[in-house]
Structures are given as structure tokens and as C-alpha cells.
Amino acid sequence: MKHERLGELLDGLDLRDGMCVSFHHHLRNGDKTLNLVMQALHERGLKELHLMASALFPVHKPILPLIKDGTIADITTNYMNGPIAECLSNHGLKGSLTMQTHGGRARSIVEGDNVIDVAFIAAPAVDKAKNASGVHGKNACGSLGYAIEDSLYAKRKVLVTDNLVDTLEDPQIQGDAIDDVLLVKTLGDAEGIMSGTLKITKDPLGLKIAREALRLLQALDVFEDGVSFQSGAGGISLAITKGFNDIMRERGLKASFYSGGITRYHVDALEGGLVDKLYDVQCFDDAAIESLKKNANHHAISASNYANPNNANRVIKDLDVVILGASEIDTDFNVNVTTDSYGTIIGGSGGHSDTAEDAKLSVIVSPLLKARTPLIRERVRTITTPGKHIDCLITERGIAINPKRRDLLEKLKDTRLPLFSIEELMAKAHAFTGKPKVSHPGDKIGVVESRHGSTLDNLYKKGD
Amino acid sequence: MARTYLFIPGNVPRMLQNADVFEADALIIDLEDAIATYEKDEARELTAQFLRAHRPQGVEVYVRINAEEPLFSKDMKALAPLEIDGVVLPKTTLSSLKAYEAYQDQFDAKLPLIGLIETPEAFFELLQIAKFSLVKGLILGAEDLSAATGMHRDENGQELLFCRSKLLLAAKAAGIRAIDTPWTTLEEASLSLDIQSAKRLGFDGKCAIHPNQVPSINDAFFPTEEELRKARRIVKRHEETNSMRFSLDGKMVDKPVVEKAKALLESAEAYRFKRGKGQ
Amino acid sequence: MGKSYVAGTLESSDCLITLSPADKLKIEIDTVVHEAFYDHIKTLIEKTLAEESLENVRLRCQDQGALDYTIKARLKTAILKYKESEDG
Known part of the structure; x- marks a missing residue:
């Protein structure tokens, strides 16, 4: 189904407290999708969500209140920096933090260790057959590698895009697996998406x-x-x-x-x-x-x-x-x-x-x-x-x-x-x-998970 | 013998404490031109505390002092208890050398120096400077010289040929080191041309004003494969014949050639793992 | 308010020392390596001030990860400036 309003899309989903929602970091510090969706879920009064984002960046600061008030109880991610990382280090969260590896995240999704209720996949270009690509559009980011497993294994898969085209010849995500497409004004902020021109160190x-x-x-x-x-x-x-x-x-x-x-x-x-x-x-x-x-x-x-x-x-x-x-x-x-x-x-x-x-x-x-x-x-x-x-x-x-x-x-x-x-x-x-x-570590807030799924180490609050 | 003499500003802790990892063979910690007048006390104290606590190992250490009083005496006093290989004396002339010697004599000290040749005057007493007892090398200071003469430098070095040649001959005549002037941009192509001019004339090494210039200078002053092969053959023949005079490929080889070949192989061994790409 | 005497910079691996006259000794340390080295830096500063018999001063150390030799050098230069001016 194609939607032009987030509310309309959410009305059609089976939203429950404690559900697992997933996001991807290919838009990096230019991502607007995660904040948009999480804010809407918050407004609908959902509680104790499991946020499964492949990475969290400073741009995701607006979801801090959702962590503090328990809208988000658990977080599973592979990487995070910025205000959310600092907040978790100092205060922890209601549930638990799991830090995975890129390979471990994919494994846990494929093998069903993590069951994703809804995957929200930011896609810089989507065609009429719901195929998606990362190389076209004003917010092009290239490879959508980290979102592929979500697009295959989540219970419900939603593409979020600001660029609908007729056909894509080289899709990275296949449309037959996709349930919904949400059209938004803009997916992200191109400046935060690309790392700019990368330069060899002069140091x-x-x-x-x-x-x-x-x-x-x-x-x-x-x-x-x-x-x-x-x-x-x-x-x-x-x-x-x-x-x-x-x-x-x-x-x-x-x-x-x-x-x-x-x-x-x-x-x-x-x-x-x-x-x-x-x-x-x-x-x-x-x-x-x-x-x-x-x-x-x-x-x-x-x-x-x-x-x-x-x-x-x-x-x-x-x-x-x-x-x-x-x-x-x-x-x-x-x-x-x-x-x-x-x-x-x-x-x-x-x-x-x-x-x-x-x-x-x-x-x-x-x-x-x-x-x-x-x-x-x-x-x-x-x-x-x-x-x-x-x-x-x-x-x-x-x-x-x-x-x-x-x-x-x-x-x-x-x-x-x-x-x-x-x-x-x-x-x-x-x-x-x-x-x-x-x-001297403080209270336990979560775990570092090996790529095979075992606990490699614990994460603790900063302590003294 | 050192190839690369890297200038390090004496008032920047980050540069001082990492100075020994940039693969220069010698460091020149600068208290003079790199330091503003109001920072002179800070730089002197920082350099002294640094050398006391963390004297870099495996590298020669020199300090470029201020030549004029009262800074000269303050600098010399601060350096006296420290373990350094010598000072670099700005605007060296015969009279400044005599003043330096007189200062040293007061304390019965004999701290060697490298003369920085950067005034027109110095070129008219160069051989006497080179032969002065405490002088162990000469550095050509082309930037100050350009300012004093109106010379305009470019990467081909045509305008500098006379000064380079004269300094080189004086240093070689006195048996001390001939060290080429720094090149002041980081751009690789022009640096490389400037290095080659000095290398062809016979300079022993060259100054660097930035750590990223060091690999190019190290590489250029590292003997080429052909030079190494030839030196190995000369030393081998010398050992076989147990003679300092023999013919090789139809050319006569004598004592200075044998000694030069030995020195080349020794420095190549010492510097083998301090080269640009480390091959 | 007396004058203040400064040495050092706020660049990485350096520290900025500010000394000014005061009724009694007061030391403020703001350092990027607080967890690892705060106590150590405090002891180093106290010791150096005692060596220089400096008591009635307010000392501020804004540290960007300076090693001991740098903290000592900056302190000594600030103290030198202080003494040249305040005692003279």
C-alpha cells in the first residue's frame, strides 16, 4: 500500500506496547526517518518499545525524552555516539541496551533471535513495484546493505521515501517483499548523509x-x-x-x-x-x-x-x-x-x-x-x-x-x-x-553481544 | 650522519613530545624565529622541562637559540645542564662565533654548534667559520638570505646555486656537515626538485620545517640501489685484495673512494627502516 | 582585583595557567583527563607552588591533556611573571 500520510500508515499497522521497530543508518547523521516515526509512535501512547536501529547518531537526539519516559524500553544497535550515547552511559534506560555487530545483527534477524514487528526503511528511490535503491534521488546514500535483512524478515516492511519513480533497473531491495510505501517530504539532510569529501589525514x-x-x-x-x-x-x-x-x-x-x-x-x-x-x-x-x-x-x-x-x-x-x-x-x-x-x-x-x-x-x-x-x-x-x-x-x-x-x-x-x-x-x-x-563501573545497563549471539561483555553506567 | 634536520617549535607541547617519531635523524628545537617575543620565556622553560623529562632517544637534538642579548644568555643558561648535541646559532658570522666561544669559556664549556649561514656578510668569511673549532656543520638559511639580498627563490634553485656551492665547498674543506636550507611549502613536486638540487651538489642532508617533509628528504638522501650495488662491490673487492688501491670496471679506485663506499653502506644500514615506504 | 599572570595555551596537550593574587591559596583545575589524572595534577601543582613558596594566590589550570613537564613549565613561567611583577 502506498501512503502519503504517516498517520494513515500507522492506522493500518498492528501497533502494540512492547513491539520491536527497526531502522537503518545508511543516512547516518542526516537521517530524519527514525525521529519522525518514533515521535508518532510516542504520540499514540505506545510504551516499552524495542528500538532496533543499526546505528544511532547525534541527529537522533529528539528521541531522548522517549527513552526517559519509557516509550522506548530496550535498544539494540551496532554503534552510537552523541547525546543518546551520553545519556545511556550516565542514566541507563528502562529495559536493556544490546550492542551487536553488523554481522551479528543480520544473523539475529535471519535466525529469528530478534523478531522485528515493523521495519521502517529509508529509501532514496522507490519505484511503482516497491523496489528500492540507494543510488538515486537527492538523498542518495549508495548501498542499502544494512537494511536488506529487515526487508526480508520483518513481519511488516515499510519503505519510507521522498522520491517515487516509475521503474528502477538496479534495485537493492526487492518490491515483492515490501508491504507499504510511505511518501514523505524529505528523508533526510544530504549534508549529514555523506561524510563530505573524505581526505587522507595530514596529521x-x-x-x-x-x-x-x-x-x-x-x-x-x-x-x-x-x-x-x-x-x-x-x-x-x-x-x-x-x-x-x-x-x-x-x-x-x-x-x-x-x-x-x-x-x-x-x-x-x-x-x-x-x-x-x-x-x-x-x-x-x-x-x-x-x-x-x-x-x-x-x-x-x-x-x-x-x-x-x-x-x-x-x-x-x-x-x-x-x-x-x-x-x-x-x-x-x-x-x-x-x-x-x-x-x-x-x-x-x-x-x-x-x-x-x-x-x-x-x-x-x-x-x-x-x-x-x-x-x-x-x-x-x-x-x-x-x-x-x-x-x-x-x-x-x-x-x-x-x-x-x-x-x-x-x-x-x-x-x-x-x-x-x-x-x-x-x-x-x-x-x-x-x-x-x-x-569503577556503576550499575549494569546492557550487554555487548558477540556476532554469534553470546554475551561478550557487560555495559555499565559511568560510575566514578 | 643525519640526513634530515627537523625544526620543531619550542613552545608547542604536542610537537615536542612527538618529535622523535617523525623519523628525522636530527631535531632542531626552535626558540628563535618560530617563537614570538612575548612567548620566549614560555618556550625556553617548556623546552628545558621537556628535555629534562623526555630527552628523545635515537635522534640528534639541537636547539636553535636566540643570538641577541639578553635572550642569548638566558637560552644558554637554560640549556647548560641539558643533554643536547649542540645549538644552532642564527646569523652566524665570525664575530658571533667569537662571542659564543667567549661565553662558553666563562663556564669552561664546549657545547658544539651548527652555524646558520643566512647573511651576506657570512659568505665572505665562510671558510674561517667552517674551520672554527666548535662548529660541526653549516646550514644554509635561504629564507633570511633572500630577505637580506632581494633574491627570489624558486624550486629550480638557479638563484641559490652560488651560495649552495660556496657553503658546500667550505664545509667539505673543513670536514664538517653541509646541510641544505629548508623548502617552505609542503607541496611534493617542488619540494622534490629543491631536494634534488641539494643532493646533486653533494649536501649531506637538509632541513625540514614540517614533519610531513621528512619522508621525502629521508628517501632522497638514502642511497639508490645502484649506488648501494656499486658500494658493495667496491668494499668486497677491497676486502678480497686487502688493498686501498685497485681497479674496478677499468677505473682506478683509491682510499677516499673505499671509505666513501663504506660510509654509504653504514648509513644505509642505519636508515634502512626510516624510509618513506619502508621497502 | 589584582592583575593576573598567564602561561600556556588551550591547544591539545597544553594547559593554560592563570595566577592572580588572593587572600589565601585557591586552586581550580579543569581537565579533559579528569577521571584518570585529576588527583595527580592537583598534587603536582601543590608541590610546585610549595617549592616556589607561593601561598596567597588563586591558580586556575585549564588542562587539555598536558603531560607533567608541560604543566610544570607553564606553572613556572606563570610564577616567574607573577614574582617579577608582584614582588618587584
């Missing part, structure tokens, strides 16, 4: 870390025909992606695929013949969207085909190298990208622990010191990715290899790279900063 510390990462990858002989590679959209990651491309070009090599969030540096590699395929769950800039439109070997993929651990065809099971960040790491190589050292939620796994587990080589890149805050702790406040899945840590003051990876250490035994134990790196940091005080 000399970041560039040093990128150089060190490329040296390590060379020492480990990862550069060969058919290698596969993933790296994010942060400044250091982009510098590594560009350097990776340069080395592939110099040596006349061709990679099999780059995966994950896609940027112009990934597109450069595809168009320059340095990589066969791009597997794209999320476009980070306009160059990525344009490429998705025109390049046949640039594939938008669903979250399940990206990272669902029980999907035998997931892309990242063949991943050779992944470059990841960390807000803290401990001497067992456990990585935290979910909270800071004192419990404030600042992010979440996203694909962090999915790719770290699947990739043959997982490399953490981060400054050892951020002003007076040391990266390495004896114990991380929150485990996002278990240390057994982390292979290397690269900082501006040295490299640590997980001692479990004897094969890597053996390969590096004659290297002149600055290798240290992670304890030695921690001591180097403490020589500058002194030893930071240990945090």
Missing part, C-alpha cells in the same frame, strides 16, 4: 602510523595477486588504503576484492585496475555512489552477505587483511571501540569484531598517546573484540604482535621494524603519561 602522527602499517604488510608479504583488503574511512585508514593501492600499482599486482565501507580511494583502485571487485555495505562519499551506479564490479551487498557468521557465502570469510581502529586495547589484545576508558559510550563494533574474527590478518592502527590518554591498558573497560582475533597493533612508537601468532613472529624475526611486546608499549606510554586511575 604527521597519523601518516607515520600509516607508513608503519604499510611496512609491516610488506614485511609479512601480503602483497600478491588476489589479496583481499578492508580498511575504514578514518584519516589513517584512508592513508593506508592509498598506500596499499600505490604498492599494488608499483608491483603490477591485482587484488581480488576490497570490502566494507567504500570511498573514492577504493573506487580509484577499481577504476585503475588494481582490484577485481568492490563489495560495498556502505558508501562513504559521492565517488562511491557514482561508482556503484556505473561500475559493474562494484557490488552493493547485504549485511548478511557481508558478515553474518552463519552465512557460508559471507564476503569477509575470504578477507586477507583488515585495518581497524581502537579506543583502547589491553595487554591481552582485547579491543574496545564501544566506550571510553571510563564508560561513556562512544561507538560500537559495527563490523569491527566481524572482520577481526574472519580476516586472516587483523591490524589495529592507533596513536599510542592521545594527548595524555594512553591507548593500552591492563584491562579494557569494555570488550568489543576479543584479543584472540587481533593479530597486530601499530602505533607511532612501535608495533606489537599478538604472541599467539607465532607464525607472524617467525616471519618477522629478521626484520628491523620496531617490534615490542604490548606490555613494553604500555610502559612507553606510561613513561609519558603516568599511570591512569582505574575506572
